[in-house]
Amino acid sequence: MISEMWIYATWLIKVFLYLGVSFVIGGVFCYLLLSHYIELKRIIIKYITIGTGLGLISSVLGFFILIGSFANTGLSGMWNSNYITILISTPTGYAHVIRSISFLILLIFMVVKLSTGTNQISKAEGTIFSLLITQIIFSFSQLGHVTNLSLFAQILLSTHVLAISLWIGSLYPLWKTSRLMNGFPLKERMHLFGKIAAFIVGVLLLCGASIALLLLKDFNTLLHTPYGHGFIIKLLFVLSILLLAAFNKWYFTPRLQHSKFANQLGYAILFEMSLGLAILLTTGYITTVVGIE
Incomplete structure (x- = not known):
């Protein structure tokens, strides 16, 4: 029962x-895509800030839930100092720590942007931002199924995470765009997003x-296992x-000069x-x- 609790908690946190x-990632992409629209930039900065907060909380909790699953003594096991010491010295623990620190720096950066009301990001800030995001993306290859595979497989997974995050993370800013812009x-x-999305x-x-x-x-793994x-x-x-997405691109986008199609695109x-x-x-499941298997 306890082990199941940790498994499902890990799923939720993941x-x-x-x-x-x-x-x-999607927020940063849309920030660049919609850089000429001040109102949207402010919304996107808040969106990115929420993302860094979610990332930090889930990264830190993910580490301590892993500790708790090792200790297997209930919630108090999450703070087991012996397991913390052991895990933090392993590649898995190192990846958790680097990810958490990266999210923390990003969160501080975004909170400062919000508190000062600054919408612009300098090239130096963008470079630091990119390096931290790269660390976060690569951490997925150090904690998942491809950990023991080749560097090429790890790069493939990191690129996959980047692509899916960019796409899914862009949807909310695009929805807000369909609400605030027209014609x-x-x-x-x-249209530009559709070309990049392809x-x-x-x-x-x-x-x-x-x-x-x-x-x-093999196909047996795909057809005859729960994972498959x-x-x-x-x-x-x-x-x-x-x-x-293809329907949106080929049907709605060419007709967006009419307001009713903009509303339908939003839905x-x-x-x-x-x-x-x-x-x-x-x-995650x-x-x-x-x-x-």
């Missing part, structure tokens, strides 16, 4: 981590398929969101967000609760 990373400016921004989807599918081939050794079943469900969600993006959340929940 989903919040996915959301935090998505908010930050040709909205059509122009959505490249992102290509990278996402290529990396995802490559990782799947490395992890799923979960992976199929995730794949169905991914195909659904791809179809919806479509909300549905796309729900599919994105389903993908994150399924990913199969990598935490089920696990690959």
